[in-house]
Amino acid sequence: MPQVTPLRRFAVTVSAACAAMIAASGAGPGAAYAGTVDALTAVTPLVGGSVPLAPPPVREEDQVSGDHLTVTVRHAGARVDGTFEVYCHPDGGSHPDTAGACDALDRDTRWGRDVFAPVPEGEVCTMRYGGPATAHVTGRWAGRPVDASYDRSNGCEIERWDRLAPLLPDLRPVGR
Numbered sequence: 001m002p003q004v005t006p007l008r009r010f011a012v013t014v015s016a017a018c019a020a021m022i023a024a025s026g027a028g029p030g031a032a033y034a035g036t037v038d039a040l041t042a043v044t045p046l047v048g049g050s051v052p053l054a055p056p057p058v059r060e061e062d063q064v065s066g067d068h069l070t071v072t073v074r075h076a077g078a079r080v081d082g083t084f085e086v087y088c089h090p091d092g093g094s095h096p097d098t099a100g101a102c103d104a105l106d107r108d109t110r111w112g113r114d115v116f117a118p119v120p121e122g123e124v125c126t127m128r129y130g131g132p133a134t135a136h137v138t139g140r141w142a143g144r145p146v147d148a149s150y151d152r153s154n155g156c157e158i159e160r161w162d163r164l165a166p167l168l169p170d171l172r173p174v175g176r
Contacts, residue, residue, distance in 0.1 A: 066087055066088060066089045066090060067086075067087070067088040067089055067102075067105075067139070067140060067141045067142065068085070068086070068087050068088075068093075068139045068140055069085075069086045069088075069137055069138065069139035069140075069141060069146060069167075070083060070084070070085055070086075070137070070138050070139050071083070071084045071085075071086060071095065071101075071135060071136075071137050071167060071168065072084075072135065072136045072137075073133065073134075073135045073168065073169060074133070074134050074135070075131075075132040075133050075134055076131075076133035076135075076169050076171060077133075077169075080169035084096070086098055086101050086102065086139075086167065088101075088102035088105065088106070088141075089102070095167075096166075097166045100166040100167075101166055101167035104163075104164050104165060104166060104167050105141060105164070105167060108163060108164070109141070109142055115141065115142075115164075116137060116141070116146050116148035117148075118148070118149075118160075119156040119157060119160055123156050125154040125155045125156035125157070126154060126155030126156075127154060127155070128154060128155045128158060129152070129153065129154070130152025130153070130157070130158040130161070130171065131152050131171065132152075133151070133152050133161075133169070133171060134149070134150065134151045135149070135150040135151075135161070135168050136148070136149050136150070137149075137150070137167070137168075150164075150168060152171065
């Protein structure tokens, strides 16, 4: 009879807990773990595939009261270039549309997904050019550190930028 080591017992226990959580959600494998962080990959094959798990919840003592971001926009036009502070929950700061910026972030924030994630490597993107605008967002959102860069160099990057409007300036052509 094979010997059961503590590590093997731990792996079986964790995989059973993950399978139970997926089954309880009523969704297929991967639906409960649609995150971008690839944690515990040694355990996930036991669940039924290489499913990236969401990051662990943020502990209360690690959270800062409210969310704070610094947004720096360059080459987007004189009326929108600059550095702006955004505070959410409660809303405030020097951003021209703080409430709209916080609403855009809240709209795209989902457990296990990084609203600021870059375009996945190998993604097929249109060869559209959206102009020379760039943006850099730093700070904390949903209790996690943020350090994200944006440009409008192709269709995927343009879509990623536009999804966060009005946190980032809305540079879509009028009528779209």
